[in-house]
Amino acid sequence: MSERIFITGIGTGVGKTISAACVTEALQADYWKPVQTGLLEGTDTDTVGSLLSNNVSVCHPEAWLLQAPASPHLAARLENKNIDIDRIVALSKQYQPRNRALVMEGAGGLLVPINETLSTLDLILALNAKVLVVAQNYLGSINHAMLTARVLQHTGVPVIGWVFNGDYHTNEDDIVRWSGYPKVGRIPQADPVNKAFVQQQAQLLSASLHTLMA
Template identity: 60%
Template sequence: MKRIFMTGIGTGVGKTLAAACVTEALKAHYWKPVQAGLDDGTDTRTVKSLLSNTNSVCHEEAYRLREPASPHLAARMEGLTIDPAKIVQQADAIQPQDDYLIVEGAGGLLVPLNDDVFTIDLIRSLRAQVIVVAQNYLGSISHSLLTARVLQQTDIPVLGWIFSGVEHSNEADIVRWSKWPLLGHIPFASNIDAAFVQEQATRLAETLTGALQT
């Protein structure tokens, strides 16, 4: 199954930008099944604006929720319940035959989708490989290694780490402690546009291809 799930160690760690770079590097299709918070636009629209290749398709979300909150809470506020089976069915319907599908999650692994199902459960149901996106901040080592520990206790395959923002020596320590490879680092930039994403995608392409072949 050529499916890659982008998860983060938390919220606001550069996951959408990393997803755009991976999508561009693999000329893949992109999909964010659950979008919570619509007032400032959507991650799907952002990713679409950052892609240069003509092969990638950005697919419509399964759930569009107005409140910028945890998906289970945002859905509850609209009188809805997120159905993971619906998400899996839509993934199967849009999955390209020969191309990768990049699936972007909301926040981290233990973000609840409803009263009983968390993001990590959805990843397993989607039969996806995982890329973990991290960023350096006070507490990020713990958040990174907690994410790693949870995944290591499952049978979910992990391709490796993408770090974003200002580079820090913590990255090497996290890679060493987790025993997962470093796929790349997306630097801080004041101007993020399609040219920037294309440049980062070129840098990521080799390590991504190598990770996918192992």
Template identity: 60%
Template sequence: MQRIFITGIGTGIGKTVVAACVTEALDAAYWKPVQSGLEETTDTQTVASLISRPGACLSEAYRLQLPASPHLAAKAESVAISEDVLLGHAALSQTGPLVIEGAGGLMVPLNDQLFTIDFIQKLNASVIIVSQNYLGSINHSLLTAMALQQARIPVLGWIFNGDAHTNEDDIIRWSRIPRLGRIPQAGNINKEFVKEQAALLRAALPHKKEETA
């Protein structure tokens, strides 16, 4: 099964919208392993409202109240996040591509032993990195790329979110990771917007045919 993990160079840079666009482009299933922070709309609910097949969203393995790092949110509720439970949920989607959205960046801890980058390795997933221009984004982008390359995790490419900037060309050149596309700044993000962006991304994304018996 094709697994694509959406990670970011930090928090709050638009991973959920990118995940919705990639899910739509590949006609994939979507999964957020751990949702921390339940006071507002969850990422799964947001993606379900934006894609053509809302039934393609899998349930989270863990739903935690505190809007914090998963390991801290879990401790606040005396919950133990289990690697086996996470991998078991991932296995529920047996056919077609699965788009997985992480929490924050690569070094976000899921529990006291398991970081997001470790989880990606155990999933045998390829990665799309979401970047956005801000002061310090070159550093954060290249550190993210370096960590993935050192871990020998396959990276499909960058998706930049927001307004264009010449920093993008530098990040691509220095990281030697290709650009897949950019999701532009938009005042109204809805199904039509996601469908349009998915159509633009589709040609750059990998499409694998499932083997038949």
């Protein structure tokens, strides 16, 4: 299964990294976050690597590491850098396993700027990746989820489905129905989030992921 899966969210702080760890574990895929901002809090690559139990997955180094906890274009601007999407695409070909999936994690949502002219959506299109959308219930989340779905539908990006995080709410059933995208699964709140939790959630996601990606 040599697939490219891009994990995006309906916003910031909705659980993309934990979802990425669970999906990576479920598929025994490789993991890659091309652009990491906000280094004072550590990197998502380190977090995912610490949560995987299998001995197959590889966590690849970021293409850009930027200090400011901001959108990639702003964090890069503060360091007088320009994020080159062509370099990200070239590295994705280098990192893509031959017989396994490559799970890539974005920053924030679809229209977060990557550089002065291109967004995360442009990056997804350039990578020719399928999308997993991570959502969480909060005031305004239906609007954010449906805006995300409309943009994906308008551009024709292939979507695997939704991964919901946090406590269950009927809103997620409405989002699935209105968007037409299937529910891959849900990842509950947990404290602590550790290898055992990720392994358990990966097992729960595995069948749905393999079916929807077939």
